[in-house]
Amino acid sequence: MSEASDLHFSNNYHDLCQQHGTGAGFQFEFYCQCCSDTWRSPFEPYRSGQASGWMQQASGLLSGLLGSMGSQIDNAAEGLARAGWGTARDDAFRHAIAAAQAHFHRCAHCHSYVCERCWNIDSGLCQRCAPDLAAEIQTAKHAGTIEVATQQARLAGNSAAANLDTVTSRQLVCPSCNAETRGAKFCPQCGHNLAAPANCRACNHTLPAGSRFCPECGQGVAA
Incomplete structure (x- = not known):
């Protein structure tokens, strides 16, 4: 240069x-x-x-x-x-x-x-060293609105959570057709009862999801 x-x-x-x-x-x-x-x-x-x-x-x-x-x-x-x-x-x-x-x-x-x-x-x-005052006020107002709205949304979520069943286990995949269930009581694809645990027909032992044989007696599980 x-x-x-x-x-x-x-x-x-x-x-x-x-x-x-x-x-x-x-x-x-x-x-x-x-x-x-x-x-x-x-x-x-x-x-x-x-x-x-x-x-x-x-x-x-x-x-x-x-x-x-x-x-x-x-x-x-x-x-x-x-x-x-x-x-x-x-x-x-x-x-x-x-x-x-x-x-x-x-x-x-x-x-x-x-x-x-x-x-x-x-x-x-x-503007970086001395931002426009009116713009800063509007930005602060918007940030305050978001902050309060977020707090209110959290409170609403807390209230809604009080009515949720967080204790009962849910099957997320249907053991009958492998479709995603999203915690439903019945499979949205095949109607399989997801709320009732599957039991072995021979010994009535509760079968883990996806089992092909009973872990207690070895009996084959019917499809």
Whole structure:
């Protein structure tokens, strides 16, 4: 970076300059360090770079006729584009900064450059350092509403839980068809009685869910 890096706006811009080709020129994109909205400086053409672009295009079209001279023209075009690039870019950067100063403000507290929408004109600070009072009040109101509503919802949930049967075990998968039951008394797919435990027909021992044989007597369980 040349001496232009000592200027303002050294940390919140993107360099869009193009050194070579017919579209060579200088342009810089500055962005708000609060909301990241951007502003681009007016395009300034780089005549030497554009001239080199035209030379290289002509060399390419006539490469069959020019032979080795074509590479010489390319080298000359490259040198033309490099000559004076740094100085011309620094001048263009200064022009861009002068124009950008009309679109950005520098916060006296955090030193960020922010756009008009992120600037608190009453305090001379950015919105992050001095948030808009009306917006903060509305945000606090909304947060308070959510907090109280959450508390009331918890109380309502506590009241509803008092009527729930949390002691009785529930089968979550039907042992007959393997469908999800969601704690129902009867299977929603096959109607199997889930509330009554399955017993072995031979010894009346309670069968664990999914059993194919009785763990007490070994009797096969009918499907």
